Amino acid sequence: MILDYIGVKEINGPLIVLDDIENASYEEIVDIRLDDGTMRQGRIVQIDGKRIVVQVFEGTRGISLTNTRTRLMGHPMEMPLSPEILGRVFDGSGRPIDGLGDIFPVKKANVNGTPINPVSRLYPKNYINTGISTIDTLMTLIRGQKLPIFSGSGMKHNELAVQIARQAKISDEENGNFAIVFAAMGVKNDVADYFRRSFEESGILQKVVMFLNLADDPIIERILTPRCALTVAEYLAFELGMHILVIMTDMTSYAEALREFSSSKGEIPGRKGFPGYLYSDLASLYERAGMIRGKPGSVTQLPILTMPNDDVTHPVPDLTGYITEGQIVLDRSLDASGVYPPVSVLPSLSRLMKDGIGKGFTREDHSVLANQLFAAYAKVMDARSLASVIGEEELSPEDKQYIEFGKQFEEKFVEQSPTENRTIEQSLDLGWELLTLLPKQALDRVSPEFLEKYYEPAVLRVKQKNAEAHKNINEAKSGREAAAGE
Template sequence: MILDYVGVKEINGSLIVLDDVPNISFDEMVTIQLENGTQRQGRVVQMEGSRVVIQVFEGTRGISLTNTRTRLTGHPMEMALSPEILGRVFNGAGRPIDGLGDIFPVKCADINGTPINPVSRKYPQNYINTGISSIDVLTTLIRGQKLPIFSGSGMKHNELAVQIARQAKITDKGGEDSFAIVFAAMGVTNDVAEYFHRSFEESGVLGKVVMFLNLASDPIIERTLCPRCALTVAEYLAFELGMHILVIMTDMTSYAEALREFSSSKGEIPGRKGFPGYLYSDFASLYERAGMIKDKPGSVTQLPILTMPNDDVTHPVPDLTGYITEGQISLDRSLDASGIYPPVSVLPSLSRLMKDGIGKGFTREDHPALANQLFASYAKVNDARSLASVIGEEELSPIDKDYMKFGNLFEHRFLRQGFHENRTLAQSLDLGWRLLATLPRSELDRVDDDLLDRYYEKAKKEIEKQKAEQENAKQMGTDSTDLNFDQTTVGGK
């Protein structure tokens, strides 16, 4: 039997309150019919006995206290799912906005997801190649991992998100056909949303992308639904169709601020900086939907992007995110100001799962040692720069001057990369060896002798050969160029 509840007890912003409503469930969807016959969707967000609070998606403008009819649907919000969902564009509430019509669903799934039994989880291994050296070599993205990007207001995280979505791939044989992107943008302006859509369309990857676009002008309730709709699609494609899905969500700070506004409208007691006390568990309900399941071939990998207000890493959003996720990729404002893109800050960045997804059998045998040595050497660069700021660069020891040169080359040759530059992992690893070859062998204490004999010595010879060619060019009066670190292979097969 279908019952319509006539009238509304209270209207408060986007919330309406009904009394004497038995047998209702939290998160249950409702249909609200106005006096003029138009319908709106709502969701139960609070219950106190038989008194319920309903969030209206389209807002409460025009709703009457006396003649509004509310009908319970008996189910939570669901997302229509089908293999044809790839290439489609949706709003934050999961409704198509690309003009191609509705989805004809094979099934509908609760957007809140189904909890994964921890015993059924498979340990993440194998990597996703992003084509970006600083990520692939130093903070490798592993399938099934959740690895956030910590950025700041005004930095180029949107460009980085587009580049990763355009270039990301898996290296398994035939793997390109089973790899796709779910892209969720929350609280973005119209021009940014258009930039995302146009970039994917022009690069030809839109057919492998499912986009969710929540605009800054859209209701905040859609912003809180957007990542859940995106992850529901990702779980369907991964665990039912056997695909490897990379979920890129930007900006999680906008999501958290929408949650704060929503919590305030319900009269809940605020926590740190006004955010609700359950922000940690709410984030966990999203981030923990990444992973792999035993006996199922697919995987869900998350790359959430968040902007830190005032570049404060202790702000609740990055702070709580760091507790839940498996590392972070930090962007540095000083590198961004100096024109280095992507401005990845190497030392505070880490990927806790990369140790089990790189090396022989996964990437290349020299990858772990090379990454450790690049980290260690770049840390000494900062020490040398700090000393130079006190005593002057001319007073540095010869080895400190070598580290200063290495640091400049590392930032301008390894970290800096064109927006359309897609480096293979082999190219990135070889570039790392070329940079290390500018340092004395005695300084490379994180690499064993076998790898040094194979990779370091070859890179050293290549540099010496190129220097000799440049010297000859100078003597003959022809133009010479800087050392070419980008196109020399040192690893071999």
């Protein structure tokens, strides 16, 4: 029997309160019919005996205390799913906004997902190539991993997100089975247009499922956006056998929406006003990444969050760091100096990297090269600190070599064009060429056989490049002199 409950007891921000409700369930969806006949949706977020609190997705503006009709639907929030969902654009609550009509679902799934049994989890292996040297070489993204990007307000994390979505791929034989789920939360209209236009112009929209929640959309919709996106990712990965990369930006906007919603419910605030359950709420999203035994697909997460005042101890990056398997940190000073992408190498890491690189995955020298580049760049920081005290002229010859290495490393390895897509072999070869700036005896993380196999050829390549550059300069100079003589 279907019952309509007429009238509401209270209205408080995005919440309405109803009394004398029978057989209600937590997270159950309700339909709300207003005086003018329009329909809104909500979900039950609190039950106290026969009193329920309903979170209204579209907001409570225009809702009447006396004539509003509320109907319990008997199921939680569900996302319609179908193989044709690829290439579609949705709003934050999973409604199509691309003008192509509704999804005709093969099935519907609860957006809250179901926990993955730890026993059936597979350990993440193999890597995802992003085409960005710093990420691919030094903090490799592994299939099934959750690897956040810690950014700051005004930095180029949106451009980086688009570049990764455009360039990301897996091994050639499986790349046709690879797709992106992109969720943007609390973004301005121009940023949303930038994401959409970038995917359309690069021709990858057909392998992307987009969720766009705008800054002026209701905060309740923002809380649903990552859940809808992850539900789609789980369907594509675990039922259709695809490898899915989920890019979510900006998780700080999500957490702030959660804080506002928690405050409207009158819950006791925790650190900086965030609810005490922020950790478990973020974990309920991040832990939906992974691989399942017997299922060919995988869900990999790349959440992006902005750190207020670049503070890594802020609750959102702090708790995210506890849940995820590493981080990619963007550096404000590199960004200010014009380096793109401004990846800060030393505080960045990928904890699962060691099991998805090397022989059979990338190249046998990957691990030792990454270790040596980390060690050399750490000595660059020490040399720069010393130079700031005594002056660069007073440094030892070895420290001056490290200063030059650091400059070349940032200009040639860290920095690359937003449209430059480097293969893993190109990135590794470039790393070896940069190490030729240092004396061979300084490479204490590399075995003699790898030095002979990769360092020596890199020295020859660098000499050849320098000779060609010198020849081109001389030819250009001769041409200018000949033209002047005429």
